[in-house]
Amino acid sequence: MKPFEPELNRYLQFVRIEKGLADNSIHSYRNDLERYLKFVHNQLNIKELAGVGHLHIEQFLEELSSLGLEVSSMARNVSSIRSFHEFALAEGFAEANPAELIELPRTAKKLPDVLSPEEIDSILQKPDRTRDADIRDAAILETLYGTGMRVSELVGLEKDNLYFEIGFIRVIGKGNKERLVPAGEPAQQAIEHYIEVARPRFVNDDNPGKSKNRLFLNQRGGPLSRVSIWSIVKKYAEKAGIKKNVYPHIFRHSFATHLLEGGADLRAVQEMLGHASILTTEIYTHVDRSLLHQVHREFHPRG
Numbered sequence: 001m002k003p004f005e006p007e008l009n010r011y012l013q014f015v016r017i018e019k020g021l022a023d024n025s026i027h028s029y030r031n032d033l034e035r036y037l038k039f040v041h042n043q044l045n046i047k048e049l050a051g052v053g054h055l056h057i058e059q060f061l062e063e064l065s066s067l068g069l070e071v072s073s074m075a076r077n078v079s080s081i082r083s084f085h086e087f088a089l090a091e092g093f094a095e096a097n098p099a100e101l102i103e104l105p106r107t108a109k110k111l112p113d114v115l116s117p118e119e120i121d122s123i124l125q126k127p128d129r130t131r132d133a134d135i136r137d138a139a140i141l142e143t144l145y146g147t148g149m150r151v152s153e154l155v156g157l158e159k160d161n162l163y164f165e166i167g168f169i170r171v172i173g174k175g176n177k178e179r180l181v182p183a184g185e186p187a188q189q190a191i192e193h194y195i196e197v198a199r200p201r202f203v204n205d206d207n208p209g210k211s212k213n214r215l216f217l218n219q220r221g222g223p224l225s226r227v228s229i230w231s232i233v234k235k236y237a238e239k240a241g242i243k244k245n246v247y248p249h250i251f252r253h254s255f256a257t258h259l260l261e262g263g264a265d266l267r268a269v270q271e272m273l274g275h276a277s278i279l280t281t282e283i284y285t286h287v288d289r290s291l292l293h294q295v296h297r298e299f300h301p302r303g
Helices: 005-018 023-043 054-066 071-090 117-124 132-147 151-155 185-202 226-239 248-261 266-273 289-299
Strands: 168-172 178-182
Touching (some): 005 071, 023 054, 023 071, 054 071, 117 132, 132 226, 132 248, 178 266, 226 248
């Protein structure tokens, strides 16, 4: 077995589903990280990810630099390593991210893919909101776009996370950080319709504990997986005739882009995306709740 192969395989599955990377990109990530993890294991004699430190990564990058790699290749390696260690921290493989302070070599940044508001609308119109599975799928699509949450955050949503009396959803983000995100009226209505009409028929009466409090369920009563969300997004994008590579994370990119293009305050968008370290008790330290509501309602196409 190659060094850290189980952790690497879980990470590659994660980026394939969460970020929608093409096979060529996945192959590049694998090559970069296998070389890095082999160096860590064999050259530095580190047998656990928790043992990797900032200086160890610096040593590896010095090794790469001595090979004469181009800036773009160095940048890709740094990006791969940073992303991998961020995942390792979130998954509990390590208690810290040693790559957090590693700087990315200066190179042109590729803008993320986004869908236009018209493309989003065409996808959201495709579920048949009279059928149980489609009612659920419509709620999922509306939630992805209406809140900008990550797929991992969506599949972990519980009914107790819904604070619709004030129009918010409590999202558990990376590192178990919590934030409150405005739901937007279309998303809230779609979720409420799903809870009232479709979800009760998904709950497994023979094993009600299986579904627990999880919001989005499969038709056997279990929680939906990231792979299931991927399939749902692909299904309706194809029905809508969208030619772009549509994957769950593109809704998050589109959420942020459409808000900012509409004139939303950057800081408010950062709060909604959860890029800052915000605990529930500190959710309004920087942005007032009424401002979040106002920004979302004023600038989001489905606010």
